[in-house]
Amino acid sequence: xxxxxxxxxxxxxxxxxxxxxxxxxxxLLPAAMDIAQGMAGTLGPxxxxxCLHDFGRYAFRFLLVSLAVTPLKRFVGVDIMLYRRPxxxxxxxxxxxxxxxxxxxxxxxxxxILWQDFSSxxxxxxxxLTFLIxxxxxxxxxxxxxxALGRKWSPLHKLAYLAMxxxxxxxxxAFKTWHVEPFIYTVIAICVLALRMVPRSARRKV
Amino acid sequence: MAAYRYPQxxxxxxxxxxxxxxxxxxxxxVVGTTLALAGSEQVAQAATGTxxxxxxxxxxEKPTPQNDVTHYNNFYEFGTDKGDPAELSGAFKPLPWSVQxxxxxxxxxxxxxxxxxxxxxxxxxxxxxxxVEAWSMVIPWNGFSLAALLKAAAPKMGARYVAFTSVxxxxxxxxxxxxxxxxxxxxxxxxxLDEAMHPLTLLATGVYGEALPTQNGAPIRLVVPWxxxxxxxxxxxxxxxxxxxxxxxWNLMAPEExxxxxxxxxxxxxxxxxxxxEQIIGEGSLFHTARKPTQLFNGYAEQVAGLYQGxxxxxxx
Numbered sequence: 419x420x421x422x423x424x425x426x427x428x429x430x431x432x433x434x435x436x437x438x439x440x441x442x443x444x445x446l447l448p449a450a451m452d453i454a455q456g457m458a459g460t461l462g463p464x465x466x467x468x469c470l471h472d473f474g475r476y477a478f479r480f481l482l483v484s485l486a487v488t489p490l491k492r493f494v495g496v497d498i499m500l501y502r503r504p505x506x507x508x509x510x511x512x513x514x515x516x517x518x519x520x521x522x523x524x525x526x527x528x529x530x531i532l533w534q535d536f537s538s539x540x541x542x543x544x545x546x547l548t549f550l551i552x553x554x555x556x557x558x559x560x561x562x563x564x565x566a567l568g569r570k571w572s573p574l575h576k577l578a579y580l581a582m583x584x585x586x587x588x589x590x591x592a593f594k595t596w597h598v599e600p601f602i603y604t605v606i607a608i609c610v611l612a613l614r615m616v617p618r619s620a621r622r623k624v
Numbered sequence: 625m626a627a628y629r630y631p632q633x634x635x636x637x638x639x640x641x642x643x644x645x646x647x648x649x650x651x652x653x654v655v656g657t658t659l660a661l662a663g664s665e666q667v668a669q670a671a672t673g674t675x676x677x678x679x680x681x682x683x684x685e686k687p688t689p690q691n692d693v694t695h696y697n698n699f700y701e702f703g704t705d706k707g708d709p710a711e712l713s714g715a716f717k718p719l720p721w722s723v724q725x726x727x728x729x730x731x732x733x734x735x736x737x738x739x740x741x742x743x744x745x746x747x748x749x750x751x752x753x754x755x756v757e758a759w760s761m762v763i764p765w766n767g768f769s770l771a772a773l774l775k776a777a778a779p780k781m782g783a784r785y786v787a788f789t790s791v792x793x794x795x796x797x798x799x800x801x802x803x804x805x806x807x808x809x810x811x812x813x814x815x816x817l818d819e820a821m822h823p824l825t826l827l828a829t830g831v832y833g834e835a836l837p838t839q840n841g842a843p844i845r846l847v848v849p850w851x852x853x854x855x856x857x858x859x860x861x862x863x864x865x866x867x868x869x870x871x872x873x874w875n876l877m878a879p880e881e882x883x884x885x886x887x888x889x890x891x892x893x894x895x896x897x898x899x900x901x902e903q904i905i906g907e908g909s910l911f912h913t914a915r916k917p918t919q920l921f922n923g924y925a926e927q928v929a930g931l932y933q934g935x936x937x938x939x940x941x
Contacts, residue, residue, distance in 0.1 A: 596804060
C-alpha cells in the first residue's frame with residue numbers, strides 16, 4: 419500500500435480536553451454497571467469476586483489499548499493519540515478498583531491474611547508491581563508533572579511496557595489451570611512489544 | 625438406616641423452618657424419606673404433608689440459597705468460570721445412567737441408576753462444603769452412604785483404595801474440548817477404603833430435594849464433607865476397588881498443590897494461598913464479604929480424625 423489516506427480532521431464541537439474527559443467518563447460505565455448490579459444482587463452468587471475479576475480484566479484491556487495507540491498511528495494510520503492519556507488513566511482507575519476490591523472488600527484489610535497472601539503467592543507480587551508502576555505513571559501524567567520531568571518523562575513512561583509484561587504474568591498464573599483468556603492477552607502484548615521493536619526507519623515501508 | 629450423628633447447628637444459625645420450607649416448594653421430605661429420582665415431583669408432593677412432622681430435621685448451619693448452590697460451581701468439564709456449569713451444561717443428557725462397580729470385589733456389577741435408588745434409597749444430609757479456593761457453602765444433599773454400595777459389592781481381602789471415574793463426553797461437555805487449557809479427562813478421584821466406608825461419605829443423587837442438576841454433577845456424585853470440594857467427583861460412571869492408591873486429577877495437574885488426601889485443614893496452607901479462613905457464599909454484600917475461620921476437617925474432626933491417627937497431615941496433605 420503506497421498511500422494511506424491521512425485521517426481527515428473532522429471538526430468537533432468539543433474541545434480536546436472535553437473529548438478526553440468524555441472518553442474517560444464513558445469507559446467508567448462498565449464499572450458503574452458492575453457495581454449497580456452487585457448492589458442490586460444480580461451479579462451472581464459472589465458479586466465481590468465478579469467485580470474483582472472484571473475490574474482486573476478491564477485494567478489490562480485499557481493498558482493494552484493505551485500501548486497500542488502508537489503502533490496504530492505508525493502502522494495503521496489511525497491517530498487516537500489524543501486519547502492515550504485517558505486510556506492510561508482508565509487502566510490505572512480499574513487497577514485501583516481491582517486492588518480495592520481485593521484488599522478491602524475481599525480481605526477486610528486483614529494484614530495477617532494479606533501478608534500471607536503476598537508472601538506466598540508469586541502472582542500477587544507481579545500484581546503489586548504492575549499496580550505500583552501504573553500508580554507512578556498516573557501520578558506523573560498531569561501537565562505540570564510532564565513539564566517538571568522534562569526529558570525524563572518519556573523513559574519513565576516506557577515503564578508501561580514493563581507493567582504490561584507483569585500484568586501478563588499476574589493474569590496467566592493466577593488460575594489453577596492454564597486459561598485461554600490470559601493467553602490471548604499475552605499474544606496481543608507480544609504483538610505490541612514486537613511493533614515497538616520495529617526501527618523507526620522502517621516506518622514507511624510497512 | 626440408623627441415623628448417623630454429625631455436627632449440629634448453633635441454634636442462632638438455623639433458618640426459620642417456615643422460611644426454609646416455603647422456599648422448597650417441592651419438599652424432599654423428612655430425613656430418611658426415599659425419593660425416586662425421575663418423577664420425584666409427584667413423590668415429593670405426596671411427602672409434603674408429612675413435612676410438618678419433621679421436628680428433628682438436622683441443620684448444622686444456615687443452608688446456602690439454592691440458586692447459589694446451583695449457579696456457583698466448579699465443574700471444569702463445562703468451563704472454568706463459576707457460572708459456566710449452569711450455563712453450558714445444557715447439552716449434557718445424563719439419563720439413562722449406569723455405574724460400574726468392579727475391581728477387588730466379590731460382586732462386580734453394573735448398576736442402573738434406578739436400581740441404585742431402589743436398593744439404597746435417599747436420605748437428606750446437610751453438609752458443609754469447603755472449596756480448596758477458600759470459599760464455602762452449606763448444602764442439603766440427598767443420597768445414600770457409599771458404604772452401603774461398597775458392602776453390597778463386598779470388597780475382597782487386600783482391597784485398600786477406591787477409585788472413581790467421571791464421565792467422558794466431549795461432544796456434550798465443552799470444557800473437555802479445550803485441549804491443553806484443561807485437566808486430563810475423564811476426571812478421576814480416589815479415597816482410601818476406610819474413608820470410603822465412613823458413614824459421612826455420601827453418594828449424592830439430589831440437592832435441595834430435587835434430582836441433581838447437570839451443573840452439580842448429575843446424576844450421581846461423591847460428597848466427602850471433611851475434604852476439599854474437588855474430591856467430590858461428579859457424574860460418576862465407574863467405581864473400582866483396588867489395592868493401590870489411585871491417581872487423582874488435580875494431583876496429576878499440580879502434585880505440590882493438591883494432595884491425595886485433601887483434608888480441610890486451616891493449618892496447612894495451599895502453596896499459593898492461605899486456608900485459614902473462608903468466604904461464605906450467599907452471605908455478605910458487594911462491599912463486605914462474609915468470612916469465617918476454617919475448621920480442621922471442616923468441622924467433622926470428631927467423626928473422622930481417627931482415620932488419620934499417627935499421620936503427618938502436613939506431609940499427607
